Structure formats: C-alpha cells, structure tokens
Amino acid sequence: MERKIYNPIQKDYVTFIKTSDETNGEYTLVEVELADGGGVGSHYHKTYSESFNCVEGEVQIKLGKTIHTLKENQSATADRNVIHFFRNRSGKPCKFRVELRPASRGFEQSLQIGYGLAQDGLCRSNGFPKDKLALAWLFNISESNLPGWMSIFEFILRKQSKKAVAKGIDKTLTEKYVKF
Numbered sequence: 573m574e575r576k577i578y579n580p581i582q583k584d585y586v587t588f589i590k591t592s593d594e595t596n597g598e599y600t601l602v603e604v605e606l607a608d609g610g611g612v613g614s615h616y617h618k619t620y621s622e623s624f625n626c627v628e629g630e631v632q633i634k635l636g637k638t639i640h641t642l643k644e645n646q647s648a649t650a651d652r653n654v655i656h657f658f659r660n661r662s663g664k665p666c667k668f669r670v671e672l673r674p675a676s677r678g679f680e681q682s683l684q685i686g687y688g689l690a691q692d693g694l695c696r697s698n699g700f701p702k703d704k705l706a707l708a709w710l711f712n713i714s715e716s717n718l719p720g721w722m723s724i725f726e727f728i729l730r731k732q733s734k735k736a737v738a739k740g741i742d743k744t745l746t747e748k749y750v751k752f
Contacts, residue, residue, distance in 0.1 A: 575752055577687040581699045583607040586683055591752060592675030600675040602683070605667050606631065611659025615716045616650070620672045620679075623649040624658060629666030632659050642668065655719045678713035681750050686710055688749035705741050708732030713742075 575588040590601040614634070624633050626642035633640045633648045634657045640648045650656035660666045672679060689701050701707045712733035718726055736742055 577684060579687045579690045579699065581690045581695055581697065582610050584610050586687070588680065588752065589669070591680055592677045595675055597675045598673070600672040600677075600680055601669060603627065603667060603669050605665060606658075606660045607665055608660050608663055612657055614655055614657045614719050614722075616653055616655045616719060617676075617715055618652060618717060619715045620674055620676050621649055621651045622656070623647060623671045623673070625669045625671075627667040627669060629660070629664060630662045631666045631668045632661060633657075634659075676715055678715055681746065682710045682714040684751065685745045685749040689745075703741070705732055705736035705739065706745060709736035709742055709745070 576585055577587075578585050584607050585605040587603045587605075588601075589603055590599065592600050595601075611632075624631065624642060625647040626644055628644060630641055630643045633642060633650070635648060635650055635654055636656075640646075642648060658668075685706075686695075686699075686701070689695050689706065690699065694703070694706075695701050701710065708729045709732075711729050717723065
C-alpha cells in the first residue's frame with residue numbers, strides 16, 4: 573500500500589515509515605520532502621514531543637526563540653510544550669524525518685485527511701480546509717496548540733470541532749481519506 577501522500581498546495585510529500593499501530597503507540601515516524609518556501613507556523617504540543625532529523629538539504633527548526641539550521645544527519649527536538657516551527661528557506665527541496673513520542677494517531681489521520689482535501693481542491697491557497705468545521709476538527713485531532721495571543725482562537729476551534737463530530741464530519745473524512 574502506498575504510504576506517501578502529496579499536498580499540491582504546499583508541494584510537499586509525507587511518507588509514513590512507522591505508524592502508531594505498528595509501534596504499539598510508542599512513536600510515529602514520517603519522512604517529509606519539503607519544497608523551498610514550505611513549512612509549518614509556530615505551534616506546540618502538550619501530549620508528544622517532535623524530533624526532527626535532516627536527511628537531505630537543510631531545514632530550519634525554531635525551538636523557543638532560537639532557529640536551528642539542520643543539515644544532513646543533524647537533529648533537534650521540540651519537547652512537549654515547546655513552541656516550534658519548521659521551514660525550508662534553502663532555495664531547494666529538503667528531506668527530514670519527524671518522530672513523535674509517544675505516537676499520535678490523530679496526527680497521522682490529520683495529515684492524511686488534510687492532504688486528501690488539498691488533492692480534491694477543498695483547501696484554500698494557504699492550505700487550510702475550506703470547511704471551517706473540518707479545519708477545527710483536524711486542528712483538534714492533531715493535538716496542536718497555538719502560542720501567545722493566537723491561543724484565543726483555540727477555544728473557538730475546540731468548540732467547532734465538537735460541532736464537526738456532532739454532524740458526522742469526522743466519520744465522513746476518516747472513511748474517505750484515512751487509508752492506513
């Protein structure tokens with residue numbers, strides 16, 4: 573089964589190397605092929621840490637207030653509750669692995685669904701789903717949190733996520749896009 577997904581908006585690939593089911597919840601391991609200019613904005617996780625290991629090219633990882641430029645075989649870890657982001661500003665694609673400890677099934681599902689929605693033209697140019705309830709639910713299951721003043725939006729997102737579940741949007745998206 574193909575375990576590589578593509579996001580045509582972000583122009584990046586994610587390959588699932590080990591899923592939560594395969595590691596009995598110990599960890600999730602993915603490999604990201606990130607286009608130049610790509611990345612994910614500042615956020616943090618309360619339930620898992622994220623370790624980044626550069627495989628090819630270079631990727632920038634911000635941990636707290638410090639930006640680390642990782643080159644091949646270099647790594648950095650965003651422990652729980654540490655605000656972080658990753659981005660590629662190298663002028664060419666890069667490849668890196670991300671390991672979540674413990675595993676996060678919700679993270680795995682949110683990637684598959686988000687990339688599937690992008691493939692189907694159901695996302696805006698910023699990569700966010702057009703359906704606000706789907707966006708809220710994906711944010712919730714990815715176990716992500718917004719830093720600083722942006723955290724005021726979390727209450728709204730979590731409440732909207734409950735509406736998505738009540739309407740069955742979670743089941744519809746999972747059945748359509750989650751393949752592994």
